[in-house]
Amino acid sequence: MSANRRRSKSESPSLDKIAKCAIGVDLGSTNLRVGLVRDDGKILRLLRGRAVQNGSQGAGSSVHQLASLVREVLASPEASAVSLDGLGIGVGGQVNRQGEIVGTNGPRHQHWETVPFRRLAEQELLNVLPVRVDNDSKVAAWGEYLFGAGRGTDCMICLTIGTGVGGGIVLNGKLLHGASGLAGHLGFVSVDMHGPRCPSGVVGCVERYASGAAMTSAAREALRSGRKSEALDLAQGNIDAVTSPMIFEAARHGDSLAKETVRDAAYALGVAIATLLHVFDPDVVVVGGGVAEQGDVFLDPVRRTVEEFSMLNFAGTPIKAAELGNLAGVVGAAALYW
Numbered sequence: 642m643s644a645n646r647r648r649s650k651s652e653s654p655s656l657d658k659i660a661k662c663a664i665g666v667d668l669g670s671t672n673l674r675v676g677l678v679r680d681d682g683k684i685l686r687l688l689r690g691r692a693v694q695n696g697s698q699g700a701g702s703s704v705h706q707l708a709s710l711v712r713e714v715l716a717s718p719e720a721s722a723v724s725l726d727g728l729g730i731g732v733g734g735q736v737n738r739q740g741e742i743v744g745t746n747g748p749r750h751q752h753w754e755t756v757p758f759r760r761l762a763e764q765e766l767l768n769v770l771p772v773r774v775d776n777d778s779k780v781a782a783w784g785e786y787l788f789g790a791g792r793g794t795d796c797m798i799c800l801t802i803g804t805g806v807g808g809g810i811v812l813n814g815k816l817l818h819g820a821s822g823l824a825g826h827l828g829f830v831s832v833d834m835h836g837p838r839c840p841s842g843v844v845g846c847v848e849r850y851a852s853g854a855a856m857t858s859a860a861r862e863a864l865r866s867g868r869k870s871e872a873l874d875l876a877q878g879n880i881d882a883v884t885s886p887m888i889f890e891a892a893r894h895g896d897s898l899a900k901e902t903v904r905d906a907a908y909a910l911g912v913a914i915a916t917l918l919h920v921f922d923p924d925v926v927v928v929g930g931g932v933a934e935q936g937d938v939f940l941d942p943v944r945r946t947v948e949e950f951s952m953l954n955f956a957g958t959p960i961k962a963a964e965l966g967n968l969a970g971v972v973g974a975a976a977l978y979w
Contacts, residue, residue, distance in 0.1 A: 667970030678975035682788030729974035731780035738822035740774035782809025784973025789964035794924035801930035850909030870898040911946025929963025
């Protein structure tokens with residue numbers, strides 16, 4: 642009798658022993674990642690694919706593609722052993738509270754058809770899971786807040802520095818969305834009132850100075866004017882092949898033009914961060930993305946600029962490198978449920 646009871650207990654685990662999970666999707670312009678994520682941030686299953694360009698006309702293809710990988714995750718042995726809260730999706734562009742993509746960060750007067758992304762995803766998956774959709778940089782920030790460099794804090798600002806500049810803001814433990822859901826487009830903080838107007842209509846935005854694309858553009862322009870740089874040697878003499886990783890590598894070797902390019906980008910980002918410190922008073926600023934992953938060669942001049950431009954009580958705010966790398970979006974999208 643007692644043996645039967647013991648066997649029955651082992652064969653029927655209580656529900657509180659079943660892991661609580663969600664599926665997270667990071668849909669970028671070129672890469673698609675889908676993960677089964679436990680509520681402690683651990684990824685139990687991860688699938689990768691090539692993303693369809695996420696224009697308004699291509700939304701159906703994007704949804705179909707990610708739904709195919711989601712179904713593959715749902716059919717996995719890992720998914721059968723867990724309790725699923727839902728599906729979270731991070732996508733580029735301006736995403737409102739209804740999970741609709743209402744615009745891009747491209748040309749200001751570009752026509753854009755609103756994409757009901759959340760509804761399309763629910764329909765594609767036959768409503769087997771609830772779906773939440775948010776901006777990709779914001780969900781990456783949420784992942785860093787819960788499980789990365791921002792864990793244990795109440796207020797955090799996260800900037801992602803890649804081809805462009807994105808970000809997210811967490812205040813008192815909640816991801817900031819704003820009136821319509823569009824808060825957190827930190828790349829459009831203006832750092833130069835006399836600077837050029839970006840395609841989105843913002844004058845002197847930090848994305849025009851501190852992004853990987855901005856650094857590459859500045860270095861190439863200097864090279865075309867006759868400046869010399871090791872970065873050009875790394876690109877085998879082809880100016881159009883110079884990239885931001887080449888610029889950083891040359892900067893580490895003491896190359897004058899490369900160091901100048903990195904310094905200017907770090908200066909612009911530092912000015913933007915100083916402004917954000919005065920507005921939001923965070924516990925920490927987290928910097929992620931491909932450019933930020935270059936480490937202290939970039940973050941040290943950012944810190945010096947922040948210290949120079951901040952009021953005394955803000956100058957000591959820690960500025961940390963992100964910890965989750967390119968998986969922050971997957972983890973953060975799943976964590977929209979927690």
